[in-house]
Amino acid sequence: MTDDRSYPWVPVVAAVIRRDDGHVLLARRPRxxxxxxxxxxxxxxxxxxxxxxxxxxxxxxxxxxxxxVGEALLTVKHRYPHIAVRMTAYACRLVSGEPRGLHGQQVLxxxxxxxxxxxxxxxxxxxxxxxxxxxx
Numbered sequence: 515m516t517d518d519r520s521y522p523w524v525p526v527v528a529a530v531i532r533r534d535d536g537h538v539l540l541a542r543r544p545r546x547x548x549x550x551x552x553x554x555x556x557x558x559x560x561x562x563x564x565x566x567x568x569x570x571x572x573x574x575x576x577x578x579x580x581x582x583v584g585e586a587l588l589t590v591k592h593r594y595p596h597i598a599v600r601m602t603a604y605a606c607r608l609v610s611g612e613p614r615g616l617h618g619q620q621v622l623x624x625x626x627x628x629x630x631x632x633x634x635x636x637x638x639x640x641x642x643x644x645x646x647x648x649x650x
Contacts, residue, residue: 523591526601527569528556528638530587530645531608537623538645540632541577544618547596552632554603554641555613555621569604577621579611588644592637603641 531539541555557572559565566583573579584605591600613621624632629642 521593521596521598523598523600525559525565526556526599526637527559527565527572528554528601528603528641529569529573529581529583529606530554530603530641531581531606531613533608533623537625538629539613540622540624540629541613541615542620542622544615544620547594548635550633551635551638553635553638556601556603565602566604569606573606576616576619577611577613578616579613580609581606582609587648588640590637590640592635594636599637601637601641603644 529539533539539555540552542552543549555573555577556569557576559568563571569583570581573581584607587603587605589600589602592598615621626646629645630639634642
């Protein structure tokens with residue numbers, strides 16, 4: 515068995531995209547690690563890539579949307595059995611497109627007060643709590 519502490523921290527980015535009515539975008543992983551769980555959309559930062567650029571790229575590739583990446587809201591470090599992630603969540607504004615799962619994932623707009631009712635990977639939970647706290 516591999517010791518999970520041997521995994522390097524992988525930089526990951528996530529988007530907190532709010533509609534005018536306050537609802538927040540979530541995506542459901544269709545397969546692989548965390549299949550079936552809901553998350554804030556995003557992905558891995560490639561070597562040499564700025565986190566904000568990675569987030570814009572991932573959202574275009576996965577959901578067919580263009581966003582304006584705003585301020586970093588928080589960074590979460592979490593070790594899973596298969597990977598250790600350092601995930602930074604950014605406030606994003608939808609510029610164009612309607613989110614749709616281009617790789618088989620479901621998407622939905624959730625009220626901030628219902629975010630924690632969706633099963634999520636552990637690293638997404640502190641982001642959901644932050645969104646609920648900041649909704650005011």
